[in-house]
Amino acid sequence: MRKEPLCEEIAGEGCGLKKVLNIIGGKWKIMILCVIDNNEVARYGDLRRSVYGITNTMLAQSLKDLETDGLVCRTQYDEMPVRVEYTLTEKAKSLIPILLQLKKWGEENL
Amino acid sequence: MRKEPLCEEIAGEGCGLKKVLNIIGGKWKIMILCVIDNNEVARYGDLRRSVYGITNTMLAQSLKDLETDGLVCRTQYDEMPVRVEYTLTEKAKSLIPILLQLKKWGEENL
C-alpha cells in the first residue's frame, strides 16, 4: 500500500493542486471570495469598498477570472442605473470548508 | 450564530489563509514539497532532477523560503563531497492532508 502522492506529475500544470492554486492565487481572489461568502451576495461597488486597496482594473479582471473558472456567478439587472450582483457558485461553496481548514492551519502554524 | 468568516481582515496579509497561499504559492513550492513527501528525504540533486524544468536559482531560493517558513528541514553532512538532505517538518506533514483535499477538489471541479 503506497502513500497517495501529492502530485502525480511533477511537471506540473496538470496537477489538481496546482490548478486550484492557480485560480485562487494572486493578490485579490480569496479576498473577493471572502466578501461574497460573508454577504451571500455582493455588488461591484460593495466589493470595491470592502476589498481594501483594490483598483477597478484588478477587481474587474479578478471577477472575470473567477467567473470563467466557475466560482462566481454574475447577474446583471438592466435597471437605470444598472445593477450587477455577484454570488458564489455551488462549486465555490464546496471549496469554502477546505479553505477554512487551510486558514486554521495558517493561523496555528505561521 | 454567525458563519465563520473566511478572512477576518479584508485588508489581507494578516489572514491565515493568505499567509498559507503566500508560502506555498509561486511556481515551484508545492512541487518541491511533493517530491520530498514522496521520497521522505531528498537531496538537492534529486530535487533538481525530479522537479522538471527548475533551475538552480529557483530551487535554491525556494528551498531557502521553505526552510525559513518552517516547512522543510535542511541537514548538511560534511563529507567529501558534501551531502545535503531535505525532509519535511512535522508542520509541513500536518499540512499535507489538507493539500490532498484541495487537490481532490481541483481534480473534481476544474
Next chain:
DNA sequence: CCGTATCCAAACCGATACTG
C-alpha cells in the same frame, strides 16, 4: 453604476556562468 483602456512600475522567474 459598472466597468474598460492605456501606460507604467514592481515582482517574479530564467539562462548562463561561476564558486566552496
Next chain:
DNA sequence: CAGTATCGGTTTGGATACGG
C-alpha cells in the same frame, strides 16, 4: 555536490482617465 551571482525577460499589479 550544492549551491551563488548577475542580468535580462516576462508576468503581474497599479494609477489614471475615460466609456456604456
